[in-house]
Amino acid sequence: MKKEYTCIMCPMGCSLTVTEGKSGIAVSGNSCRRGAEYAIQEYKDPKRIVTALAFTDVVNCVVPVKTDALIPKGKITDVLAVVSQLKISLPISLGQVVVSNVCDLGANIIVTRTLGAIGKR
Amino acid sequence: MIDFDVVIIGGGPAGMAAALSAIKQDVSVLLIERDKRLGGVLQQCVHNGFGLHYFNEELTGTEYAERFEQSVLSSSVKVMLDSFVIDIKADKTLTVMSAEEGIVHISAKSIVLAMGCRERPAGAIAIAGDRPCGVWTAGFAQKLCNIKGKLVGKRIVILGSGDIGLIMARRMTYSGAKVLMVCEIMPYSGGLKRNIVQCLEDNDIPLYLSTTITDIVGKKRVEGVHIAQVDSKMNVIESTKRYIECDSVLLSIGLIPENELIRDIGVEMSRITQGAVVDETRQTSISGIYSCGNVLHVHDLVDNVSREGELAGYHAALYAKSSEPLGNKKYKVIASEGVRYALPQLINAENIVGDGSGTVKLFFRVGGVYSNSAVVVKCEGREILRRPKPVFSPGEMESVVLKTKDITGDIYIGIENLPHN
Ligand SMILES: Cc1cc2nc3c(=O)[nH]c(=O)nc-3n(C[C@H](O)[C@H](O)[C@H](O)COP(=O)(O)OP(=O)(O)OC[C@H]3O[C@@H](n4cnc5c(N)ncnc54)[C@H](O)[C@@H]3O)c2cc1C
Ligand code: SF4
Numbered sequence: 001m002k003k004e005y006t007c008i009m010c011p012m013g014c015s016l017t018v019t020e021g022k023s024g025i026a027v028s029g030n031s032c033r034r035g036a037e038y039a040i041q042e043y044k045d046p047k048r049i050v051t052a053l054a055f056t057d058v059v060n061c062v063v064p065v066k067t068d069a070l071i072p073k074g075k076i077t078d079v080l081a082v083v084s085q086l087k088i089s090l091p092i093s094l095g096q097v098v099v100s101n102v103c104d105l106g107a108n109i110i111v112t113r114t115l116g117a118i119g120k121r
Numbered sequence: 122m123i124d125f126d127v128v129i130i131g132g133g134p135a136g137m138a139a140a141l142s143a144i145k146q147d148v149s150v151l152l153i154e155r156d157k158r159l160g161g162v163l164q165q166c167v168h169n170g171f172g173l174h175y176f177n178e179e180l181t182g183t184e185y186a187e188r189f190e191q192s193v194l195s196s197s198v199k200v201m202l203d204s205f206v207i208d209i210k211a212d213k214t215l216t217v218m219s220a221e222e223g224i225v226h227i228s229a230k231s232i233v234l235a236m237g238c239r240e241r242p243a244g245a246i247a248i249a250g251d252r253p254c255g256v257w258t259a260g261f262a263q264k265l266c267n268i269k270g271k272l273v274g275k276r277i278v279i280l281g282s283g284d285i286g287l288i289m290a291r292r293m294t295y296s297g298a299k300v301l302m303v304c305e306i307m308p309y310s311g312g313l314k315r316n317i318v319q320c321l322e323d324n325d326i327p328l329y330l331s332t333t334i335t336d337i338v339g340k341k342r343v344e345g346v347h348i349a350q351v352d353s354k355m356n357v358i359e360s361t362k363r364y365i366e367c368d369s370v371l372l373s374i375g376l377i378p379e380n381e382l383i384r385d386i387g388v389e390m391s392r393i394t395q396g397a398v399v400d401e402t403r404q405t406s407i408s409g410i411y412s413c414g415n416v417l418h419v420h421d422l423v424d425n426v427s428r429e430g431e432l433a434g435y436h437a438a439l440y441a442k443s444s445e446p447l448g449n450k451k452y453k454v455i456a457s458e459g460v461r462y463a464l465p466q467l468i469n470a471e472n473i474v475g476d477g478s479g480t481v482k483l484f485f486r487v488g489g490v491y492s493n494s495a496v497v498v499k500c501e502g503r504e505i506l507r508r509p510k511p512v513f514s515p516g517e518m519e520s521v522v523l524k525t526k527d528i529t530g531d532i533y534i535g536i537e538n539l540p541h542n
Pocket of ligand 1: 130131132133134135136153154155156160161162163166169170171172182204205206207235236237238260263284285288379382413414415416420421422423424426
């Protein structure tokens with residue numbers, strides 16, 4: 001069994017090949033350790049960090065958020081649905097948790113940009 | 122007139138890194154930014170994929186920017202926000218229009234240009250039809266969406282497969298719009314492979330290569346577009362023409378360094394990068410004026426932007442302290458077969474500075490897709506470096522590291538096809 005992937009762990013975009021044989025799973029084409037881990041994960045159970053925008057209590061001002069851990073690719077829509085229901089009060093700081101253990105996936109939704117009370121710094 | 126040792130224009134990742142590295146040299150540093158906040162284009166980059174090489178962790182653009190912002194604000198760098206540099210003179214005096222202080226004149230010992238780039242506007246390409254409402258650049262749509270939370274449309278066709286277009290294809294999908302397709306006139310994508318995978322393939326958005334929009338339909342508002350394939354000479358193949366109903370078109374057709382400020386002061390420019398010609402310290406043809414980041418050449422990796430900012434900031438600080446110009450003799454770096462450009466374009470002959478480790482890093486982009494090839498660097502007829510790679514593609518900036526001891530004359534960098542075996 002052989003499958004080709006493009007590593008998305010960084011913008012280098014190495015071309016990875018996963019080969020599964022009797023001796024287990026082997027990865028080639030990666031330039032670093034993260035590439036090998038990614039290929040094996042992608043082969044077994046693809047996962048993503050989800051980034052999204054949440055509404056705030058200030059008009060015309062959204063705050064960027066992300067999951068602080070990888071979640072299964074198939075659950076992205078569920079996570080986006082949760083984020084779309086949020087209304088975050090400003091001010092808020094980088095790294096603050098706005099939803100813990102989202103959809104029971106073991107990841108939190110955290111803020112990725114500090115915003116002051118009027119939507120500015 | 123206010124005096125500073127080093128003045129940096131632009132508070133994006135390049136400018137912030139330049140400021141932080143200059144201030145370490147015990148000089149006075151002023152960072153001027155026209156926006157209300159530091160961060161540059163990263164403020165609207167809410168997706169992740171930044172910083173893996175610089176911070177060894179994967180951050181969103183906003184997180185990456187905020188780390189630098191915090192370092193700058195807690196340093197002794199003087200920051201002027203809401204301030205637009207409107208003029209630079211070759212004697213290194215600047216005119217700034219500041220929201221708070223009005224017109225300010227500043228004199229610098231050295232200047233770092235870090236103004237970033239802007240998007241090629243709709244007028245830059247030839248599409249027939251009216252120019253109805255609903256045609257946007259991808260970066261503008263990104264700013265509206267990621268900062269104000271507004272979607273430009275519901276059914277979207279994207280023209281151009283540059284990274285901003287790919288990133289926006291996913292963002293618009295996540296935000297509830299239907300992205301119908303990405304059309305790319307070239308036979309290859311202009312964006313990073315990883316963005317094709319995680320932005321298009323993950324969301325089942327088709328990418329049509331060798332395909333373009335021939336005309337936009339709609340009087341007041343976009344109603345649809347005609348798309349068609351093109352042949353190898355870029356001529357539209359009429360029989361492939363079809364109509365696609367949509368309400369918005371996003372253009373992701375490339376970036377241009379924002380160099381208007383220095384057009385008139387005699388800085389030597391490269392026709393290909395549309396940025397200044399620089400040596401390995403990122404000094405331009407005017408001594409004491411340095412350039413880094415997207416205003417110098419369009420980068421795809423912010424990590425490289427930060428490193429280049431540090432390099433320029435460091436040398437600008439040394440220049441301000443000593444005002445001793447490097448020797449005048451410079452070797453040329455010449456892009457040959459297959460290489461569209463290489464940067465720096467010049468290397469100081471007498472006093473090769475490099476990065477201090479006895480090496481000089483050359484960045485380059487290829488002019489087409491080359492598979493089973495090698496990048497080959499020659500100096501005075503000698504081959505000083507050869508690195509094979511399965512694929513070189515124009516969408517990705519490549520680099521090679523040269524040993525300074527090997528640089529004894531002009532450098533030639535090219536791509537060689539490897540024999541198939
Ligand atoms: C949509 C998108 C996606 C990207 N994705 C990635 C990614 O996944 N990973 C990655 O590593 N990189 C990515 N990049 C690339 C990276 O963000 C850029 O290369 C980097 O931000 C460029 O930094 P800069 O400082 O040169 O320019 P900028 O960030 O553009 O900063 C220039 C600053 O100069 C200011 N300025 C300009 N002119 C003046 C003037 N006259 N007076 C005062 N101030 C002025 C501007 O306001 C601006 O703040 C992406 C870029 C975009 C646009
Ligand atoms: S293998 Fe390593 S270097 Fe290559 S794309 Fe993946 S993370 Fe980046």
